[in-house]
Amino acid sequence: MNFAIGVDGGGTWTRAVVVGQDGQELGRGETEGAVVEAHDSTSSVEAVRRAVDRALMNSSLSTPADILLAGLSGAGNDVAHTAIEDALVKSQLAERIIVSTDVEVAFHDAFGFGPGIMLVAGTGSIAWARRSDGTEVRVGGWGQHIGDEGSGYQIGMEALRCITRAEDGRAGPTALRDTILRHLGLENVEGLVGWIGMASKREVASLVPLVTEAAAQEDPVSKGILEFAIQGCRGHLEAILEISGPWVDQPAVALWGGLLSSSGPLHDEILSIVRDHGLKLLGRDPDPALGAARLALEQGLSNRQ
Secondary structure, three states: OOEEEEEEEOOOEEEEEEEEOOOOEEEEEEEEOOOOEOOEOHHHHHHHHHHHHHHHHHHOOOOOEEEEEEEEOOOOOHHHHHHHHHHHHHHOOEEEEEEEOHHHHHHHHHHOOOOEEEEEEOOOEEEEEEOOOOOEEEEEOOOOOOOOOOOHHHHHHHHHHHHHHHHHOOOOOOOHHHHHHHHHOOOOOOHHHHHHHHOOHHHHHOOHHHHHHHHHOOOHHHHHHHHHHHHHHHHHHHHHHHHHOOOOOOOEEEEEOOOOOOOOOOHHHHHHHHHHOOOEEOOOOOOHHHHHHHHHHHHHHHHHO
């Protein structure tokens, strides 16, 4: 085996890492998000291709790789999984293609094949645990229409709802009104109706920095939105602890995603909740693309034996 490629595709970013047969990183690249849709895999495949092309350029290599493992948001759906896998095979980026989820490759980087708990809040949200016996359970991950509590998408949507409620007089005013309208280039609140009808999940989640900035300036509505998101993350954590236990030894917890990573706006609050439950935090941010690359390497080597 010459080299393997790992890909992490979430709602905001798609990142690719190339590793040699010794597992050492040779190069990486990134581009926009790659959320897999059952009805259309085109945008996801193109995002993967761009990230891979940049990683290969930075490692002075070219396709095809020996093996590529792509951990993609939305790939847990069977129909979507098949669609993206078929499309990636046709792309000829590698001799062998494996499709997994973004959470699974992040978990692998954090814990390898061992036990642990991962709480994720980025564009979407989910909690994932592996028990000592190897069995796995999850909480959340139901998508933006019926789930994603505590996520960037939920924060963005709640910000828009608060603006419209204030416009109607059903709630108090918020600094978010002028901030978000200016950010989106809209003249009035009515313009939000057209915008949300066309906006992607990523675009809605991109409103999070505006909410955190307003909260830092003591806008009560924005502070309430963030507190609501924190409670959503707490619910995921407490539920995954309940259904994955009892634990003989308390598991380590990995926090991952744009909201929860060490520089994320909700990190400190969620870290406090983790500690309140007597749990220890994994001492670093997961690197899902590197986890995918090393898992690809392991899969390739085991296939040869």
